[in-house]
Amino acid sequence: MIKRFFRLVWRQMNVQLKIRIFNQYTVLLFFLQPLVFSAVGMILARAAGNLAPDLVYTVIGGGIMGMWSGLVFTSTWDITRDRLYGTLELIVGSPTSLGKVEAIRTFTNVMAGLVSLAAAFLAAMLIFNYSLAGANLAGALVSLLLILFGLWSIGIFLANFLVWSRLSDQMVEFLELPVAVLCGFMYPLRILPVWMQDISMIFPIRWALGALDECLSGSHDLAVLGLQWGLALGIALLFWAMARWLDGKVHDLVRISGELNSI
């Protein structure tokens, strides 16, 4: 049973990674767009008279942006591609549930997105001499794992809408920038108006990012970090539970109505 599950995970990840590697759009999502946003941040910082940009937000934030954009577009495009090529029906009809397939694919997409973050860290360290000395590395690692889990939970939640209706892909893709704006990928949340900060509380990555920022600044305050980690984990689990519930609903809907190919 466990062996079969890992075989499924391995096969799915293998195919998914090949698709990602051979898709040039990945380059745009993981590298080019974050680079452009970071460059704008750096030039604006210089225009404002700053000697150096804030590397955590301007450069490493760009990497987080790349991970998020990669997840939104790859996960939506996975379902859209299945619909286009006629393989969505085959997956829905197979004994392995679509939810499980999507969970593995989204996991692969999230992990693949790490290259964007790794590139941003490398750029910060090699080009701008960013140093991790003094940073709470263990805390940063926990925060990063929670960012990944948060991204994954949102990814599998959103995937249901794409199975539900082909028109939802534009709505889901549209979420790319609003979530990036609200979660403060490239600036601290205190910059936002209070009402926007309040809305951002529903996203697990917002809390995990806050904790990552604290850890990179050298904070070891477990009370503050623990609260942010707890909220990130709790909200991500909530997204995961909603995704499971929606998965069942959507699965029933497309099987009962038989309208998978027409919706």
Place this chain on the structure above:
Amino acid sequence: MKSKAAGGSAILRTIRLYFIQAWFSYRALYLWNTPLNYFISKFGYSFFAMLMFMFIGKFAGLADPLYIVTGNILLMPSMNGISGVSTAVADEKRFGTLSYLFGSPAGRAPVFMGRALFPVLDGFLTAAVAMPVALLLFHLDLSKTNLWLLLGCILLISFTTSGLGFILGSISLVNRDGWMITSSIEVGLFILVGVNFPVDLLPPFVRVISYGLPMTRGIQAARLALAGANWPAVSQLVLGEALVGVIYALLGYTLFRLIERRSLVSGALDDL
């Protein structure tokens, strides 16, 4: 007399073909969509990109976000001019109608150029609608604005971006990842054409690329018109922008004809 009448009817046929092609290609681009999705695709990305850059600017220490607001509004026509036009050209291949198009006796110029008409008008309207919205949301001061000149600049920007759209659409006919190139260039415009900061802040070699692109001069002219400049103050920028737009449109058309000729010789266009 007869040949004069035949010539007149040929012109009428060409004009009719131009408008019919323009209308059908525009309908093919958007008619399948729901009004909400259409609205979101028009304003959503641009609005939130603008917010993102505004907050990045605020964090960097810029006190006045209006430069970024107006720049991003002026960039809006590029969504139609670049993506719309290039998709209208590239979708011929995607949906398998390119072979029929190349096999038809219809004049290529109206068929090709017609694809820009409605995206240009749509892009112009999008930016024209966004300006009053910015007036309300961001207290954009239009009291000194030379309105007709500003509208003229926006229309010109819409046209010149369609020239780039023609080139990218033609590239998409021979490259399966052409839309990726289109998307990359669109993202690059946030840096290159003076949307979020003046192009003078760019390194000299990047500035050369900036002035080789459509929109750079058009956006500068529109900013001057917003501040109340009159025609003599912006004429050079406007004429330069128009020239760049014409060059890009001609390059796109030439590329399209070259691809057509190559496909007739090799018969391999659908394999690419």
